[in-house]
Amino acid sequence: MRDLHLSLNQTQRVRLEAALHELQSLAPAAASAAAVTVADTIPVNQEDNILKGHGTSDQDGEVVATLCGVVERVNKLVYVRTLRARYKPEVGDIIVGRVIEIAPKRWRLEINFSQDAVLMLSSMNLPDGIQRRRTAVDELNMRSIFEENDVICAEVRGFQHDGSLHLQARSEKYGKLERGQLLTVPPYLVKRKKQHFHHLAQYDVDLILGCNGFIWVGEHVVVGEKTKTTEYQQKSSDDAENFTPLETRKHICRLANAVRVLSALGFTLTVELIIETAEASVSSNVEVNNMLGAEFYVQTAEREAKRRADLLRKKNGAR
Amino acid sequence: MEFVDALTGFRVDGRRPNEVTPTFPFPTAPPRVTQSHSVLLLDFAQMRQLKGEVGVVARADGSALFEMGNTRVIAAVYGPREVQNKGQQVNSKEALVRCEYRMAEFSTGDRRRKPKGDRRSTEISLVIRQTMEASILTHLMPRSQIDIFVQVLQADGGTRSACINAATLALADAGIPMRDIVTSCSAGYLCSTPLLDLNYVEDSAGGPDVTVGILAKMDKVTLLQMDAKLPMDTFENVMELAIEGCKAIATYIRETRKINGLNMLKIASHKWITHRVKGLLVEDEWLCPVQWTGNS
Numbered sequence: 001m002r003d004l005h006l007s008l009n010q011t012q013r014v015r016l017e018a019a020l021h022e023l024q025s026l027a028p029a030a031a032s033a034a035a036v037t038v039a040d041t042i043p044v045n046q047e048d049n050i051l052k053g054h055g056t057s058d059q060d061g062e063v064v065a066t067l068c069g070v071v072e073r074v075n076k077l078v079y080v081r082t083l084r085a086r087y088k089p090e091v092g093d094i095i096v097g098r099v100i101e102i103a104p105k106r107w108r109l110e111i112n113f114s115q116d117a118v119l120m121l122s123s124m125n126l127p128d129g130i131q132r133r134r135t136a137v138d139e140l141n142m143r144s145i146f147e148e149n150d151v152i153c154a155e156v157r158g159f160q161h162d163g164s165l166h167l168q169a170r171s172e173k174y175g176k177l178e179r180g181q182l183l184t185v186p187p188y189l190v191k192r193k194k195q196h197f198h199h200l201a202q203y204d205v206d207l208i209l210g211c212n213g214f215i216w217v218g219e220h221v222v223v224g225e226k227t228k229t230t231e232y233q234q235k236s237s238d239d240a241e242n243f244t245p246l247e248t249r250k251h252i253c254r255l256a257n258a259v260r261v262l263s264a265l266g267f268t269l270t271v272e273l274i275i276e277t278a279e280a281s282v283s284s285n286v287e288v289n290n291m292l293g294a295e296f297y298v299q300t301a302e303r304e305a306k307r308r309a310d311l312l313r314k315k316n317g318a319r
Numbered sequence: 320m321e322f323v324d325a326l327t328g329f330r331v332d333g334r335r336p337n338e339v340t341p342t343f344p345f346p347t348a349p350p351r352v353t354q355s356h357s358v359l360l361l362d363f364a365q366m367r368q369l370k371g372e373v374g375v376v377a378r379a380d381g382s383a384l385f386e387m388g389n390t391r392v393i394a395a396v397y398g399p400r401e402v403q404n405k406g407q408q409v410n411s412k413e414a415l416v417r418c419e420y421r422m423a424e425f426s427t428g429d430r431r432r433k434p435k436g437d438r439r440s441t442e443i444s445l446v447i448r449q450t451m452e453a454s455i456l457t458h459l460m461p462r463s464q465i466d467i468f469v470q471v472l473q474a475d476g477g478t479r480s481a482c483i484n485a486a487t488l489a490l491a492d493a494g495i496p497m498r499d500i501v502t503s504c505s506a507g508y509l510c511s512t513p514l515l516d517l518n519y520v521e522d523s524a525g526g527p528d529v530t531v532g533i534l535a536k537m538d539k540v541t542l543l544q545m546d547a548k549l550p551m552d553t554f555e556n557v558m559e560l561a562i563e564g565c566k567a568i569a570t571y572i573r574e575t576r577k578i579n580g581l582n583m584l585k586i587a588s589h590k591w592i593t594h595r596v597k598g599l600l601v602e603d604e605w606l607c608p609v610q611w612t613g614n615s
Contacts, residue, residue, distance in 0.1 A: 020586065023585065023586050024582065024585045024586065026585075027584070027585035027586075034584075035577060035580050035581045035584055036580075037491065037500075037573050037576040037577050037580060038491050038497050038499065038500050038573075038576070039497075039498075039499045039500050039535065039536040039573070040573070055496060057456075057498070059536075059537065064536070066456060066496040066497055066498065067494060067496050067497075068491050068492075068494065068576050068580050069494070069580065070584060082494040083494070083580060083583050083584060083587070084380075084381070084492060084493070084494050084583070085380075085493065085494020085495075086380065086398075086399060086400075086493075086494065114398070114399035114400060114401075114414075114460050114462075114463035115399075115400075115401045115462050115463050116401045163411075163461050163462055164462070188587065189587060265586070266583055266586045266587050267586065267587060268587050
């Protein structure tokens with residue numbers, strides 16, 4: 001909602017306000033009780049000895065929030081989850097990042113964390129696919145794998161003893177991402193799921209929802225053929241063969257714009273919602289370049305409000 | 320010059336000097352939310368009108384626009400991010416906080432080019448940095464740096480107070496853990512009357528000017544500046560008044576943050592919280608209602 005700087009006309013403003021108001025009224029009343037700001041006291045029962053988690057501190061026997069966000073309670077643990085903040089890595093998260101520096105035996109990646117992530121050459125599958133010791137020659141050829149400003153996909157391996165964050169890319173599905181768009185959204189909009197790689201067969205597009213709020217929309221790559229394409233590129237031949245068809249490029253733009261609209265409105269991003277938004281733009285004859293116009297924002301907000309209202313009704317009816 | 324009207328007791332801009340309480344308290348009903356962001360306006364008899372808005376700079380991690388009457392300040396926070404100049408890092412276990420204060424060329428009555436590193440702005444940068452560092456939990460963000468940029472868009476007295484308030488709002492917006500909300504307010508003593516939140520005319524009268532910054536909830540002073548002499552008992556009154564003002568601002572900032580956070584939460588939340596109840600994993604359809612066991 002905050003990134004929304006649109007020039008709305010009077011009708012559109014009223015409609016958007018109505019839709020957003022409906023969305024807010026649909027959220028349960030408990031949401032207001034769970035929201036805290038810095039220095040708010042979190043009410044707890046002193047008898048059951050609770051554990052103070054992230055975003056809380058102890059002041060004169062009271063549990064006080066040190067962040068703005070939502071209070072979460074898991075058994076005895078009480079912690080505050082922030083909404084708008086930088087990404088907080090957890091082991092096993094799938095992330096998308098950009099190479100900013102090549103250092104000895106490692107790449108440094110920008111992943112929207114409070115420090116740069118490190119991808120070691122040794123925690124990376126070599127292009128030839130053979131398991132062996134990394135030699136000095138491999139180290140010299142690091143730029144042939146990833147260069148500066150390349151967008152890559154990897155997995156969080158964990159924190160080292162010195163506090164640095166290490167990544168790994170030990171599978172075919174990780175690696176360099178090409179021919180597509182990188183979008184950055186606030187990390188709270190991406191929820192951790194079982195599946196973060198999505199192949200949208202109907203569009204021939206790959207969608208990667210990185211846990212760090214970096215979202216990749218790009219041409220579909222068949223896993224296992226990646227090595228072959230890199231060889232092609234080294235030779236810089238067969239340009240025509242490697243050409244992304246216009247249709248696919250349009251699909252990529254459409255999906256990317258759908259993500260932009262949804263994140264600007266502040267909706268949690270799921271594949272279903274992204275596809276639905278893209279489909280809706282097709283069915284209402286909105287051109288790709290008009291998707292970021294005011295009208296489509298209003299339509300998206302209204303559709304989401306309706307969808308949530310329907311869901312709630314269904315849920316209440318089932319009970 | 321008469322800064323407090325002998326007859327009516329009004330100040331130059333029509334404020335009454337003797338009332339500390341706000342003319343109207345916070346509305347009990349939540350204020351109306353505008354389409355893009357929630358903006359609260361608040362009037363005090365003593366203090367000038369306050370206005371705070373978050374999310375004004377798109378690329379920053381956190382940003383805020385803060386107004387105290389005609390004083391208008393924009394703050395942008397970047398980080399926590401990788402330390403850019405490793406030489407500046409003193410302790411790798413704590414975050415490095417940096418602050419830059421600037422006045423826009425058009426902010427004052429006479430338009431004049433302001434050199435970047437002049438003494439005044441360097442001093443205020445330092446003051447703001449130290450004040451904010453006192454509340455940021457730097458040990459939670461090792462090996463990183465936080466940059467705070469504050470720019471005065473319109474100067475009408477009390478810029479450093481406004482800058483501190485804007486920086487607090489921006490830091491909270493960036494999701495940076497803080498001990499407490501830091502707020503600041505100035506107070507002066509003119510025509511044998513303690514005056515809260517001096518404007519430019521009163522400020523340039525040359526009387527004593529006390530700027531106070533407090534941690535609102537913990538009731539601790541993090542900033543106290545005065546460039547003049549003042550008898551002890553008068554000083555206590557003036558400082559009392561300034562602290563009163565700080566607390567009013569703290570209430571205001573907290574309210575602004577709360578409304579903003581709540582809107583974000585309500586709009587985003589849809590089937591995204593899993594919470595555990597007695598060992599069973601329950602995927603909640605909506606935002607989980609928090610089960611209060613204590614008295615809320």
